Amino acid sequence: MKAHYDGALARKVDAPSADISKFLLSIRKRFSVTEAEAALLEDKMHETASFSAGDYLVHEDERITYSSLILEGFACRCKVSEDGQRQIMQIQIPGDFVDLHSYPLEVLDHSIATLSNCRIVKFPHAEISRVVDQSPRLARILWFSTMVDASIHREWIMNIGSRSGKERIAHLMCELYCRSEVVGLTDGHSFNMPLNQTQIGECLGFSQMHVNRMLKELRELGLLTVNSRRVDIMDYEGLKSLAGFDPNYLYLTSRVS
């Protein structure tokens, strides 16, 4: 497949073989899921689609009838303000159920845009209703997973509202590292991260130039380097400490029920 320009709409329907193993990895980090339950979920997800970097999976205010699970690539929740500035509210990585929020909400208050080429699988809302009715346990797990998104939102409010420049970037990188690790996308303390400096700025409320300066300082402190689409953390403990990063808000430990 050829590369596309940003914004070009390029959907492609693939063969019906959705590998939701990354999603199951992240669920099983918290809950024990039986094979039967996993199959119940997998059975409902056939139709996959591919998007190019910069495409929109969902536009703000659009009514949608299915939710998307990311198989490959990065996406984000975002809104564009009147003056044209984009704010990214959450980064979505493989294994994330990116717009499960739209199931109870019916209409999304924000857009979902890809940050790299992405492959997703669709989970029709009608099927979600069936799963929820069949299995209160899976219903609760799905609800739980949307609540983790809310928790991540809160930590971002904390990050943008209360932390300094270096701290904010360090915190974002710690979060992405931890979440990537859960779905097996890290290599030591390195991981792929397709955001450029402009997009990092859109997450944190910074200009691209300021992101550049802060990254330079973090590099000079020996904490991490951010090269082309890759993050190498040189000193994870130092980075966590600088950021005041406490992964509790990601709810990555085993739940009771």
Added chain:
Amino acid sequence: MKAHYDGALARKVDAPSADISKFLLSIRKRFSVTEAEAALLEDKMHETASFSAGDYLVHEDERITYSSLILEGFACRCKVSEDGQRQIMQIQIPGDFVDLHSYPLEVLDHSIATLSNCRIVKFPHAEISRVVDQSPRLARILWFSTMVDASIHREWIMNIGSRSGKERIAHLMCELYCRSEVVGLTDGHSFNMPLNQTQIGECLGFSQMHVNRMLKELRELGLLTVNSRRVDIMDYEGLKSLAGFDPNYLYLTSRVS
């Protein structure tokens, strides 16, 4: 009842007569709720409690077995950073189901603190489970209400990350006005708002001094005045326009299902 100092723990168990009408008002703004469904909810909520301004309803990382519905007073979701600075992530007003998030999450990632004297009624998690099993419709409505909180979180990320000083304060006041109006707590374009300038700053990532200066400018523009515990909006259209406020994210319109 005498006044308490901030932080004084003052719980009082009241008579078993919870008036959840404000909660029903806010639900019925979106869904049609039958009397039977309303009764199903009301039957589960007996035990009320009172708190003084500055008390904590829930501490971060605390395991709790019930969720709280605010009957009177204001509260907030907040976290305190290592250097002692508090970030407020959401304002909770009467009719809000303040820690319904803890039902799927079991442990909260943040604290809930009161901003004024508050009266709440408890909804035990065991009863929520029963309601959810009995009525998939109520289950979805409860899920929906937590998703609106997530949407409000996202708008706050947008607010703090992308808007200027005056815009941020204007936006916060627009939100509180709209939400107060739903539960019948406005008087024309005025409403009670027990936050002082320090607490407004904790919502928006500003120092108290800067909030003071921004409020002065908004006053001089003829947009609004914030006196002791009361907001008077002089020019709502002008305020909305300055803030870039679009109430869609509050999901206050009638849903389809």
Added chain:
DNA sequence: CGAGGGGTTGACGTTGTTCAATGAGCGTGG
């Protein structure tokens, strides 16, 4: 070869913080 995306750097202006001092309002105790 040129165009374009991304990164880097410096100078300078704006926004917001910090420190400090002052006043208004309110409840308490003498």
Added chain:
DNA sequence: CCACGCTCATTGAACAACGTCAACCCCTCG
């Protein structure tokens, strides 16, 4: 009754953080 302590709001001046403008670099791709 007044004096006192407390919270909250107000204002000014110095300073730090961050954005804007502009130039330049490197690399990739056509």
